[in-house]
Amino acid sequence: MRHRELDSAIESAKSYVLAQAREGFPETCHVMFFPRRAGFRLLRERQASDVFARSVVASVLLDAAELDEDASFQRAIADAARREASYVAAARLADRAGGWSYFPDLPELPPDLDSLSAALILFARAAPENVSLCDEPVRLALENVRSTGAVETWLISPKDDPRLQRTMRRGVTRFWGNETDVDVCARFYHALRVRDSARHSESVRRGAEYVAGRQRADGAWEASWYHGQAYGAGLCLSLLRAVGTREESVRRAVEFLRAGQHVDGGWTVFGETDPQETALALWALGDSAPEPVIEKAIACILDYQTREGHWKGSPWIQMNVGRARGLSGPTLSYSSATVTAAFCLRTLLWARRRLSTRS
């Protein structure tokens, strides 16, 4: 792989994400229709969401900026992250204690732990003054920790309006399902650690045990809400590495991920090479990835970059419609070119640093 090609790809990707940041990441907006005939009781069937994706993108770009030596890029991302934090802070639900809902105007959908975690991580890194917005939802989540360390995904507080509580519980029962999700828990415990590692050390340790316990024999985790293997693995590995008590789990996860690389250097989703999955897999492998693996993976990611510097949105969030009824599927998907570009850019910057250290 030629370094000039990598540099060029990075620059064009940076241009793309900065342009999106200036506009408030409009491309991340996720629109869905929840028809009344399907049982939803709402005024507007059309629901839109971007808070969760923008929280994640802003944090990923903060990672990216830390890996780049371009001071102007670092400043621009820091500014953007503060703007995004303000946006996310303003989106906190006023009428529910759980904090943030993926579709805030969909009454059947409760605030969720994943949205809370994404917001908390962003606030802790870019706008500490907003961290306190998460205190009540975090308390609520910790009150709902099960003996296994699992935390319920849906944050329904007894303090919420009773009618709203009923509506949300009906939604969980009828539409969303009430399973605990290892990917969601992993992000939550990671967020607690970012927020205050000393204060939450015991919770985080228990969370790590739970996450390790949910690992499959082959080293993978079943992510409920995300396509592919790499994103969920990345969330879990991030927690386990930070806690540092489950080296064997980490080793098996790394082996599983490494075995997933295909001849073309990429990792796949639905059997097809996917640049986002590749970027996430390489990011999750981190320093355990040998240079040939990195080189091939980066070449694959570059091959998928568009002439405008971004990547097509890869399948990221999945929503198993049959989950509440114990069925598998159908699965609805959300993808975003901005999200994919952020993940890919972060990995490219990491790889450049890693490869330049070698040379």
Next chain:
Amino acid sequence: MSKTDELCDHCRTKIDSVFNPATGTRTLELIAGQRLVTECCFVADEIHFTGNGQIVFAPQKKESEYCRECFVICRKLVVKGGNKPGGFNPCGPDDPGSDYNNNNAITWFDRLTAAAAGADASKAPDGTSHDKNVWSDVGQGSPHGADGGDGNNGAKGNTGSSGRSAPNFAILALEVEIGIGDNLTIDFDGQNGGKGGKGPAGGDGGDGMGGRDGSSDTTWPGTGCDRQPGNGGNGGDGGFGGEGGDGGAGGRAGTITVVSTAPNIAGSGVFLGGKIHYVNDGGDGGEGGKGGKGGKKGTGGRKGVKTSECDEAQNGSDGEGFLTLEADKGATGPHGGGGSLGFEEVKTGTCADAIPLPTLSVSSVTPNSGTRGASVNVTIAGVGFDPAATADVSGLGVTVSNVVVVNATTITCKFDIGALAPQTPRDVTVRNSLIHQATLTGGFSVVP
């Protein structure tokens, strides 16, 4: 008009300035290295080639106007060193003149380089290309990516310039001194044609467009697949490279005429003795240009991203590339027409009379008498005898035969004296040419 007359028409003034008995400069020109001559007439009493001497007739003006006729005129031509034309290649397409280094030559300036090469053609246009990773609705009316366009084929390359025609040339030299192993080349061949330009590379095939992504249902609960992903468009083929340009035509050669004394231009004379070489069969055509290479293949467009419930689409196929395929070389340019080679004995009654002939005299005839009816073997002594010199005795009754020029100072021959030959002193004449003879008055007598 004889070449001598023509030569006098052009060069009378120069000849006079060199050979006028009262005012002539009688210069000796030593030719060592390249001597550029911008006048039509190069006149000297003696011209000496040193083994690395070239007289090169160059354009008179900036815009390369040559004399139509070029002349070298001297009383005596001396040639030392040099090589035969076979020892070098004066017709190399790129720089034929460089091969005259370290040789004796008379030639003309544009003969030293080939005509201009044809310009290398620029690459043919690429086929329409799309972003292989992105679908865009640009009128293909389909979820499938549009195909990339084929690269254009290269046209034929540019032809090399034609070589210039050489001027005509004449040399007048009454005496030639050229030893064994010495060589002089007279090259009034046409200029070699220019090399053909390189053919254009074929255009690159365009990349196929990516297929439209499949999309998930946006309405709850949906089926998981709202729109099937499209196939990627096929990449275009690279274009073929263009044929190389043809070489330029070789220039027409000029005529070469040698004017000298009869013995010098006789079959065994010095101008035909294999030491002076003539090159005027026409300039070589330029070499054809190299063919252009083919264009790169276009990459097939990537299939649209599927969602979990959608069918799988197909990537577009890559086009065919021809990067390693080189088109035909251009044809070699046609050879230029040859010029004639002529020899003419110097004509009297012309300006050439002013050029002093080499010393020729008869000093003695031995024996200097013979009796009627006898055959006498005689030896004629003198200076300046040409190898083809003849001897003659004046008056009736004496015939000369068995003339052998032993060397420049001695001739042997036989005088057959008739029985009735008048008993008178006779003049003995040695003749190198019609205009060059010497007589010993009363050099032989018929006695009873």
